[in-house]
Amino acid sequence: MAAEGTAGTIAGPRARPAWLETFVGQMLALLASFGIALLIGALLIVAYGENPIEVYRSIFDASLGSTDGIGYVFAIATPLIFSALAVSVCFKGGMFNIGVEGQYLVAMITAAVVELNFDFLPGPLLVPAVLIGGMVGGMIWASVPGVLKVKTGAHEVVTTIMMNGIAVSLVGWALNGPLHYNDAPEGAFVDLRSNVFPKAGLAGDLGAMFGVTPGAHLSWLIFLAVGAAIVVWFLIRRTRLGYEARAVGSSPGSAKAGGVSIGATQLRLFLISGALAGLVGMQLILADRGYLPLNYVVGLGFTGIAVAFLGQNNPIGIIFAAILWGILSRGEVALQISSQVPREFIIILQGLLILTVVITYQIAKRRLAARQLQRAGMAGELEDSAAPEESAGPRGPEETGAEALEPADEKRI
Amino acid sequence: MTGGDGAGGSATPPLVVLEGITKRFPGVLANDEVNLELRAGEVHALIGENGAGKSTLMRVLYGMYPADGGRILVRGNEIKISSPRDAIANGIGMVHQHFVLVDPFTVTENIILGEEGGERLDMDSAQQRVAELAESYAFRVDPGAVVEDLSVGEEQRVEILKALYRGVEILILDEPTAVLTPSETKDLFGNLRKLREAGRTIVFISHKLDEVMEIADRITVLRRGRVVGETVPSETSKAKLAEMMVGRPVLFRLEKPKVQIGDPVLRVEDLTGEGKLNGISLEVRAGEILGVAGVEGNGQRELAESLIGLRTPEGGTIELEGAAIAGRPVFDIRNAGVGYIPEDRHEQGLVLNMSLWENAVLGRQDDADFSGTLGVLFIRKIKDLAARLVKLFDIRARTVDVSASTLSGGNQQKLILARELETDPKLLIAAQPTRGLDVGAIEFVWKEILDQKAAGRGVLLISAELDEIYALSDRIVTLYEGKITGEFPPDAPPEQVGIGMLGRAPEEAA
Numbered sequence: 001m002a003a004e005g006t007a008g009t010i011a012g013p014r015a016r017p018a019w020l021e022t023f024v025g026q027m028l029a030l031l032a033s034f035g036i037a038l039l040i041g042a043l044l045i046v047a048y049g050e051n052p053i054e055v056y057r058s059i060f061d062a063s064l065g066s067t068d069g070i071g072y073v074f075a076i077a078t079p080l081i082f083s084a085l086a087v088s089v090c091f092k093g094g095m096f097n098i099g100v101e102g103q104y105l106v107a108m109i110t111a112a113v114v115e116l117n118f119d120f121l122p123g124p125l126l127v128p129a130v131l132i133g134g135m136v137g138g139m140i141w142a143s144v145p146g147v148l149k150v151k152t153g154a155h156e157v158v159t160t161i162m163m164n165g166i167a168v169s170l171v172g173w174a175l176n177g178p179l180h181y182n183d184a185p186e187g188a189f190v191d192l193r194s195n196v197f198p199k200a201g202l203a204g205d206l207g208a209m210f211g212v213t214p215g216a217h218l219s220w221l222i223f224l225a226v227g228a229a230i231v232v233w234f235l236i237r238r239t240r241l242g243y244e245a246r247a248v249g250s251s252p253g254s255a256k257a258g259g260v261s262i263g264a265t266q267l268r269l270f271l272i273s274g275a276l277a278g279l280v281g282m283q284l285i286l287a288d289r290g291y292l293p294l295n296y297v298v299g300l301g302f303t304g305i306a307v308a309f310l311g312q313n314n315p316i317g318i319i320f321a322a323i324l325w326g327i328l329s330r331g332e333v334a335l336q337i338s339s340q341v342p343r344e345f346i347i348i349l350q351g352l353l354i355l356t357v358v359i360t361y362q363i364a365k366r367r368l369a370a371r372q373l374q375r376a377g378m379a380g381e382l383e384d385s386a387a388p389e390e391s392a393g394p395r396g397p398e399e400t401g402a403e404a405l406e407p408a409d410e411k412r413i
Numbered sequence: 414m415t416g417g418d419g420a421g422g423s424a425t426p427p428l429v430v431l432e433g434i435t436k437r438f439p440g441v442l443a444n445d446e447v448n449l450e451l452r453a454g455e456v457h458a459l460i461g462e463n464g465a466g467k468s469t470l471m472r473v474l475y476g477m478y479p480a481d482g483g484r485i486l487v488r489g490n491e492i493k494i495s496s497p498r499d500a501i502a503n504g505i506g507m508v509h510q511h512f513v514l515v516d517p518f519t520v521t522e523n524i525i526l527g528e529e530g531g532e533r534l535d536m537d538s539a540q541q542r543v544a545e546l547a548e549s550y551a552f553r554v555d556p557g558a559v560v561e562d563l564s565v566g567e568e569q570r571v572e573i574l575k576a577l578y579r580g581v582e583i584l585i586l587d588e589p590t591a592v593l594t595p596s597e598t599k600d601l602f603g604n605l606r607k608l609r610e611a612g613r614t615i616v617f618i619s620h621k622l623d624e625v626m627e628i629a630d631r632i633t634v635l636r637r638g639r640v641v642g643e644t645v646p647s648e649t650s651k652a653k654l655a656e657m658m659v660g661r662p663v664l665f666r667l668e669k670p671k672v673q674i675g676d677p678v679l680r681v682e683d684l685t686g687e688g689k690l691n692g693i694s695l696e697v698r699a700g701e702i703l704g705v706a707g708v709e710g711n712g713q714r715e716l717a718e719s720l721i722g723l724r725t726p727e728g729g730t731i732e733l734e735g736a737a738i739a740g741r742p743v744f745d746i747r748n749a750g751v752g753y754i755p756e757d758r759h760e761q762g763l764v765l766n767m768s769l770w771e772n773a774v775l776g777r778q779d780d781a782d783f784s785g786t787l788g789v790l791f792i793r794k795i796k797d798l799a800a801r802l803v804k805l806f807d808i809r810a811r812t813v814d815v816s817a818s819t820l821s822g823g824n825q826q827k828l829i830l831a832r833e834l835e836t837d838p839k840l841l842i843a844a845q846p847t848r849g850l851d852v853g854a855i856e857f858v859w860k861e862i863l864d865q866k867a868a869g870r871g872v873l874l875i876s877a878e879l880d881e882i883y884a885l886s887d888r889i890v891t892l893y894e895g896k897i898t899g900e901f902p903p904d905a906p907p908e909q910v911g912i913g914m915l916g917r918a919p920e921e922a923a
Contacts, residue, residue: 002832019814165466240778241786247764257761258776259744259751369816 022368029364035354041349048341058338059346061333071212071329076326078283080102081319083304085232086138086276088313090156092236093269095250099160100277101144101301102167104140107278108285109174110137110397112292114181115197123200129287130201131224135278141167141276149270150263156270164301166217175294192291201284221279221288226319228276233315235272245269277301310354312361323350325350415692428488428601429505429583432826435482436469443469445638446483451583454606454612456821458629460620462658463821467618471585475507478502485856505667506576509720510592512568516561523560524575527661546728547574550607553600558678566597573604577613584608585616590624591849595877602628622651622659623880628760629737634658655852666884674831674887675699678840679720679872684729689715691895692729697840697871702862704886705875707914712895713875714756717844720873721753722746724760731879734838747776752838754829756845758822765818766771769810770799773832774818802831805855825856841865844875859884877906 042052063069083100090097114133118126134157137349145159152397203219236242247255252262280300285292307325311317334347427450435442446467451457459467473480476494484491487503498506521540529539543556547570554563554570563571569589576584590598605615605628610814619625625632626646634642634657642657656662679697684690689712697703707713718724720731722743728891731739738746747753750798755761761773774783774795782796784790799813806827810820817825826846833841843862847855862885865872876882882889892914899913 139445188682238790238792240790242782243771243778243790246767247771250766251760251764253757253760254762254764255719256774257685258781259742259747261742261744 004337018309021371023388025364025368026361029360032355033353033360035348036157036360037352037356040352041090041345043346044348045199045341048339048345050253050341052341053339055335055339055341059328062334063327063330065192067211068171068216071210071216071218072330073323073326075216075218075283075287076329077220077319078219078225078287079280079300079323080303080307080322080325081222081281081312083300084307084311084318084322085228085315086273086301087304087308088234088277088311088315088318089236089245090269090274091308091313092242092249092250093245093266095149095156095266097142097145097160097270097273098157098278098305099163099274099301100280100304101299102160102164103141103274103277103298104280104301105164105167106141106221108135108281108292108296109171109179110134110140110198111278111282111285112174112179112194116195118173119198119201121200125199126198127203131282134282135275136370138274138278138280139271140397142270142277143267146267150267172291172294173297175292179292181291193289196291197285201286202290203282207288209277213290217283217288219283221283221287225322228279229319234278236315241265241268257322265299280304281304306350306354312355312357324353325392328353425733425807427451429485429488431470431474432486433483434473434480434485436466436478437481446475447635447638448639449618449633449640450630451522451594451614453491453582453601453614454609454619456615456628456894458617458625459635460617460618460625460632460643460654460658461635462853463823464637465658466586466638467635470635471507471616471618473586475505477587480570489534501576501581502578504580504582505585506581506583508569508576508587509570510635512572512589514560514568514571515841516559518560520554520558520560520563520574521556522732523571524556524578528579537912539763543574543578544832546577550604550611552604561720566593566600569593569597570604570695572854577608581613583614583616583729585618587618588620588849589617590619590621590636595737595876598624602923613875615624622654622852626651636660650700658851667856667863669885669887669921670863672700672866672869674701675869678734679873680730680735682730682732682751683724684719684731685895685921686715686724686726686728687913688720690719690726690729691897693892693897694729694897695890697873698725699871700866700869701887702866702872702874702885704889705873705892706882706910707877707878707892709877711892713844713877713892715841715895716892717753717756717814717873717875720746720842721751721900728837742750744779747836748838749840752831752833752836752841754826754843754846756848758825758829763817763825767827768814768816769803769808769820769848770796770813772828773802773813777832798835802828802835805891806861823850823857826850826854826858830858834861834865838870840873842873842875843879846879847881854880879910882910883907 038056045052045055061069083104086100086103087097111130111134115126118129121129121394141163145154145156147165148154148159149156175192175194181190181193181195183195184190185290203221205214206212206218206220207214207216211216236246244255246249247258247260248262248265256262281296282295291320298335303325308318310324311319311321328346328350332343335341335345421542431449434444434447447466447470449470459471469478472478474485474494476499478912479495482858485494486492492503494503494505498508503636519537520527521543524543525539533715540556545555547554552566552570552574554574560568561663562807570585571593573584580816589601605617608615617629624806629646630647632644632649632654634654636658637902652662658835675698677696677698681693681695682784684693689854693716694711695703695906705716706711709864715724719726720901722738722741722745723916725740729739730737732745738749759765763811764775770885778784783795784793796813803810803813808820808824808827808831810824816826842863846862847858851860859881861870862874883903886903888902889900889905889910890897891901893914893916898916900908901910
């Protein structure tokens with residue numbers, strides 16, 4: 001290094017702090033990506049012979065346009081936040097947990113077992129016990145691929161997909177066997193389900209408090225979801241485990257040479273991911289149905305992957321991504337009522353949003369990185385580290401993960 | 414031509430002229446009105462410290478960056494180069510430090526990729542053409558071999574052939590020897606001489622002065638984006654070039670501090686593992702630097718990784734001040750007082766996309782100073798640590814929040830050194846500690862290693878650079894095929910050490 005050498009650095013007094021630059025850059029990228037997605041969407045709407053402005057307005061009216069709509073949006077967002085957080089936690093450690101789907105199914109079973117066996121407990125004890133029951137169920141299911149990965153190197157994508165299949169069968173078995181309902185009136189036709197949970201064990205309807213229709217099934221679980229996002233943020237950014245996880249995820253060799261146990265870190269991440277996944281189904285069984293149904297909503301785990309991407313694996317970003325997803329899902333209903341545009345348009349729009357967000361974020365990220373690289377100003381960085389162009393290769397977890405977006409999106413139901 | 418002294422008067426008109434090239438990045442003036450002439454059939458060395466603007470200048474010529482000012486003339490005509498495709502069309506090719514090859518493809522498939530010529534692919538004749546091309550410049554490479562099976566040196570030959578296949582007249586090589594072993598470097602130089610005989614022009618970007626003196630016909634020195642001089646090897650010396658590059662005299666030999674050699678810090682007995690270590694025994698004492706010389710790939714990496722705990726040896730013992738550490742986890746070995754400078758700082762040293770402060774604490778995140786019992790990081794304290802290290806080691810960075818990838822190679826290595834030495838380790842394992850660094854940074858790293866000795870600590874220095882071994886070591890051992898083949902005093906003639914590096918015992922050598 002040149003002792004006094006700065007390659008003509010202009011240490012600008014106006015230099016903005018890096019975080020502000022990053023924030024502004026990301027917000028601009030976000031706006032740009034929304035604009036592009038809506039524009040392409042508008043072209044599609046025109047192709048259907050409808051007026052884009054009216055279609056977008058009907059989506060807005062159905063979601064954010066009324067208190068009821070907002071209630072629906074938050075209720076839809078609740079499980080998606082948990083699901084996306086579960087995906088993102090593993091992602092930070094360089095792993096892809098496709099198994100949130102199976103983990104939350106098993107969690108619904110364990111939660112139901114707690115509900116029905118501890119129905120004598122008062123609500124303030126029962127509900128936490130049920131939530132913990134769900135989290136433990138998710139952890140148990142996540143521990144299998146976690147241990148297999150650490151001990152045998154089995155790839156988590158393969159094992160979690162297999163665990164998903166098993167979980168689906170497990171729900172059917174539980175509802176036909178140990179959890180089979182016996183509380184239905186004689187002769188009544190009832191869908192396959194468990195017994196109805198005690199009232200004290202439900203998450204309660206928040207609708208009355210905010211003037212939202214009970215049909216939205218808005219519950220305080222949304223606050224739990226937001227709380228979980230904050231906890232995950234703290235975990236990743238402010239704790240040793242999160243620090244080690246990020247090191248393992250970005251540079252396993254350096255982490256290992258720094259004394260970090262890769263296996264132990266990854267297993268812990270998988271367990272945390274499983275615990276978060278365990279909360280995905282709670283909105284359904286504690287707020288919506290009040291029992292474990294067979295006709296549960298499928299695909300929340302896969303949608304979580306899409307939401308995690310939309311939120312750029314940032315816990316706070318995930319909250320907003322899940323809300324956006326909720327808005328679009330509500331819009332689906334509106335489309336059917338008010339226009340000729342098929343409901344699949346919403347799925348296309350969701351896909352477009354992920355694509356534009358991921359792409360513009362990547363572009364913005366590289367621009368900012370290149371800027372800061374050059375701004376860092378000291379000699380060397382231009383030569384020594386790879387030029388921005390070269391780092392554009394399809395590497396790193398972000399990119400590899402992005403390819404999996406499409407199938408995840410298709411499975412959305 | 415600025416600074417064009419003694420460039421050897423010649424009537425041949427220059428093949429390429431760069432005139433007043435200026436390239437600005439936000440906040441950095443990477444090239445400041447640079448003038449450069451390339452003549453047909455010469456090896457033109459472009460030297461300078463990291464960040465001097467060498468690669469930037471050549472990337473401008475290769476069309477990767479648009480210049481902010483100046484013009485480019487090829488064979489007397491001003492041309493506009495706005496993409497590498499334009500550059501290749503004008504006979505200019507570049508081989509980067511990081512290769513861009515398709516691993517599962519064969520050598521031929523890689524070379525013809527994008528130049529297949531027609532819809533029907535005649536692989537046999539393509540292979541024939543590639544073989545002829547390789548032969549004409551004495552490139553040892555099998556056109557049918559699959560790239561993922563090739564060594565780094567062979568991959569580089571494929572990259573060069575790729576450029577030649579496209580009819581390139583002017584070949585830019587960006588630090589080509591940084592990734593090569595000494596013998597591969599020799600091969601490369603042989604190829605370059607053949608190319609020069611055939612009238613091709615080669616731009617050789619480097620900061621290894623020995624190599625520049627050996628291969629270059631003319632040398633242009635850049636410093637801070639400007640040309641500070643142009644010369645020919647016969648009229649200059651390594652020391653003069655280094656001074657031009659750095660802007661001050663550089664010491665190639667540092668004073669070794671006189672220290673009382675103490676008890677053994679590290680004792681390795683009959684270490685074996687993975688077929689790469691075949692019974693290594695050595696000893697490092699307090700206040701001593703033991704240099705392990707050897708051609709790369711003879712077990713250096715395995716030795717270093719076994720000592721720090723990244724590998725579990727199959728047999729033998731490793732004792733740190735009498736306590737057995739073989740097979741212990743990295744974490745324990747570090748805590749027992751071992752510092753580690755890995756040979757690959759990106760793979761094993763730094764987490765590039767994490768910040769400087771996060772890298773500064775890597776390995777010590779469990780310290781009570783830096784995180785609490787619940788695992789919450791004390792970020793304030795870690796940043797203080799990082800700020801202290803940045804100051805102490807003169808690491809050039811805007812703040813401790815910038816990511817490690819924004820640091821230059823020399824500053825990255827300083828960061829690793831700072832981190833590893835901060836804990837006052839009893840033993841420092843330094844594997845190829847100056848690889849890829851420029852002269853100024855090498856001097857810095859050497860001084861720090863000698864300071865360790867002065868402080869009475871043990872250092873195991875593993876290096877493929879014999880110069881480095883000689884500059885620092887109190888004793889030299891040679892490593893060949895996983896065995897120690899000889900021990901030498903620091904004043905042993907290099908030829909003897911060289912024989913040890915080739916696997917023969919010194920007695921036989923004598």
